[in-house]
Amino acid sequence: MNGIIKPEPPGGQEIRRLLITSVDAAGRERSRVVPRDNVASALQHGLHASLSSVAMFTPADEPIDASGLDAVIGDLLVRPDAARLANLDREGLVWAPADLRQPDDTDPFFACGRDAVRRTSTTLADRGLQFRVGFEVEFSLIHASDGGELRAAHEGPAYGQRPLLQNEDFISALFDDLELAGVPVLQLHAEHGHGQFEIALAARDPIDACDDYLLARLVIERTSIRQGLTAQFAPVPTVGAASNGMHIHLSVWKGELNLLAPAVSGGLTRQGASVIAGIIDALPAATALLAGSEASYQRLRPGRWAGASLCWGAGNREAAVRYVPATAAAGHHGANIEVKPGDATANPYLAVAALLAAVSDGLARDATPTAPIEVSPMRLSAEEREARGIRSLPATLEDALDELSSSRMLRTALGDRLVDLYIAVRTPRP
Secondary structure, X not given: OOOOOOOOOOOOOOOOEEEEEEEOOOOOEEEXXXXXXXXXXXXXXXXXXXXXXXXXXXXXXXXXXXXXXXOOOOEEEEEEOHHXXXXXXXXXXXXXXXXXXXXXXXXXOOOOHHHHHHHHHHHHHOOOOEEEEEEEXXXXXXXXXXXXXXXXXXXXXXXXXXXXXXXXXHHHHHHHHHHHHOOOEEEEEEXXXXXXXXXXXXXXXXXXXXXXXXXXXHHHHHHHHHOOOEEEOOOOOOOOOOOOOEEEEEEEEEOOEEOOOOOOOOOOOHHHHHXXXXXXXXXXXXXXXXXXXXXXXXXXXXXXXXXXXXXXXXOOOOEEEEEEOOEOOOEHHHOEEEEOOOOXXXXXXXXXXXXXXXXXXXXXXXXXXXXXXXXOHHHOOHHHHHHOOOEEOOOOHHHHHHHHHOXXXXXXXXXXXXXXXXXXXXXXXX
């Protein structure tokens, strides 16, 4: 095959290598690289892969039977999205996210995360509603000495200037690489953990936002390796006291109307209140999809700003749902909510699909949330928390999976087979 591949990545360069990535129920990126001579075929027809390699592994990479499937039997089609090609360098390495489909390409695989987002988005679109989603990506940057000792890339101060100056070469290279890849970055700052940083991504269509998150993590990891560093996204990193999260910002729109914008009389509109209530009601079960590892529940505790308390409030970073009534750039037009319990062990597509389903359910029920909490829930006594309707999210992965298993709403929205596969893959083993 000669010449430039169509469709072209941004910039029109020749694709010499195509890195294709899907995410499975274990939250793992399963990837493969296609050489130049096979790129056109891969973009047109997809690639066949064993069922286990893209769908049936646990987080410990153990194949498991579930949802009527035998992990050692069968194949799936990995179909790269040619509309989402992104340059990873200027030498022809290009990335694409992939859908998982049946081998004959007639139907999506029931546990494809991108298809789950597509289906739940369509439910809202049928009611004239659109979503905007933006991720915040927290990670810990680590040096390894010649002796193998791990050292955080900075020791603060939190949100300070010094960590940025100490890591200027990495940050400069990272911004260049993210810009080349087309990742819409709003800002980067040092977080309060040693070696910890956070990148905020612009809000986009739900599938594009999930793709952006996946691509941002890829670029962060690739840039850190090329700089002789290690980036860790784990909820409890090896080095540094603070935990890493995956915060999801979202807003719901009907035409030009942001349903989360404050009402003229102040407070939330009726529909905005139903959006928040739907998410609050779904979170005990959806937490399993947002925080998918046993380590996640070491992070998901009061005092870690992880949203372990099932409540909401304007600007409240200890609440599971933080309401942002306005932004500096867009005013009330930029109103959104931040869902805080998630972390990088999640499959971002399934996490977002669960939130879309929760919003749809809240609006359909005309649900009403409890009153907002204007103080840290940690400052309230057990009696005060109970009186104000504040509960705690599941304390263990097992508890969260039990909640997910019994959620009729999420089973209806995502499908029984997807939920059962997810639970089977994620259930801790001795």
